[in-house]
Each structure stands twice: as structure tokens, then as C-alpha cells.
Amino acid sequence: MITSIQGTLATATPLRAVIEVNGLGYEVHVPVTTAEKLPAPGKPVKLHTHVVYREDAHTLYGFHREAERDFFRLMIEHVTGVGPKMALTIMSKLSLPMLESAIRAGDIGTLAQCPGIGRKTAERLVVELKSKVGATSDGTASAVVPGGNSSHADAVAALGALGYKPADAEQSVRRAALALGGEPTTEALIKRALN
Numbered sequence: 001m002i003t004s005i006q007g008t009l010a011t012a013t014p015l016r017a018v019i020e021v022n023g024l025g026y027e028v029h030v031p032v033t034t035a036e037k038l039p040a041p042g043k044p045v046k047l048h049t050h051v052v053y054r055e056d057a058h059t060l061y062g063f064h065r066e067a068e069r070d071f072f073r074l075m076i077e078h079v080t081g082v083g084p085k086m087a088l089t090i091m092s093k094l095s096l097p098m099l100e101s102a103i104r105a106g107d108i109g110t111l112a113q114c115p116g117i118g119r120k121t122a123e124r125l126v127v128e129l130k131s132k133v134g135a136t137s138d139g140t141a142s143a144v145v146p147g148g149n150s151s152h153a154d155a156v157a158a159l160g161a162l163g164y165k166p167a168d169a170e171q172s173v174r175r176a177a178l179a180l181g182g183e184p185t186t187e188a189l190i191k192r193a194l195n
Helices: 066-078 084-093 096-105 108-112 119-129 149-161 166-180 186-194
Strands: 004-013 016-021 024-029 044-053 058-063
Touching: 004 024, 016 044, 044 066, 058 066, 058 084, 066 084, 066 096, 066 119, 084 096, 096 108, 096 119, 096 149, 096 166, 108 119, 108 166, 149 166, 149 186, 166 186
Parallel strands: 024 058
Antiparallel strands: 004 016, 004 044, 016 024, 044 058
């Protein structure tokens, strides 16, 4: 199995990247949350990958962090009715900290806001993943994004307390984190998101 790909970013769109490695261009499907973190074309890039082998296609999915890839695997392997395309859609709408938080809290409403995800699928995500959140597909503890995860989730919660819809709060905090770079504090994320 191909677990990562490292090379030069040739092109990128919000859901796809082409990475050149030794003269070959690999098409990698990515969630928007990963596409936002890609460098400019021509720069080196590394993505953590998962390959889906089907009779008619071999599709490569890529993620900025290993924890994101592992969560993608959990969804497609353990949630009835969730395939790679739906999992990519979910991860494009909500970041990993927001997804884990919604699943732990049983927040069906937030999960159901993802395009193509109805209430029943959101309920299945909670029921089938609640005990697995924070674990990899082999059952071991996941190295969920180090550092900034709690500040990210705290900033989203703070915006929610101020009246933001969960998906809007998540998007504002993601933009703030990208603009600030590094691992910003909760306070810095909130200030930037409110501006």
C-alpha cells in the first residue's frame, strides 16, 4: 500500500492535486482542508495517502497529516454507507478537530450540515465512530494533530457561543489558522476570525 507521496506539486484545485515524482504525475484526491495547506505549484510537497483499489480504477487520496488519513480510513472502513467520496466531502467541510468533537458530543446537526450527508448518515457516524475517535484503523491510539488541535476546537466553540453556526465558526477558524500560520493560541484564532 502507498502510505505517502512526496514530490513537486504540479497543479492543484480544491479537491485534486497532481504531484510529480521522478517524471511521473500522480493524481491525488484531497479534501478542501488539505488543499488549503498545499504550497504553490513547483514547490515540494508531501501527503499521507490511502489507495482505494477497485476493478475499474485505482484512486489515491491524500491528506496533510497522518491523523486525517487515519480518520478517513475509519470512516470508509467502519461506517455503513460512507465511501471514499462521501468521506472526502465530510472532511472538506469540517476539519479533523471539529469532526472528532462533533462525534464525541453526538452533534448530529453539525455533521448533517455536510453536503450529501443526511440525518441518518450523521447518526451512523456518531454511533459507529464514537468509540473509535482518536484511534487508528488498527485500534492503536492516534497521534491526533499535535499542539493546536485543542486551541482550534476551543476557538470554534467560542465562536459558537457568540452565535456563529458550527460550520461557519469552523470555516472562520480554519481561515484564521491559515493566515496566522504555525500553531496559534485560542485567543489569536478568535481575534483573527472575528476580523
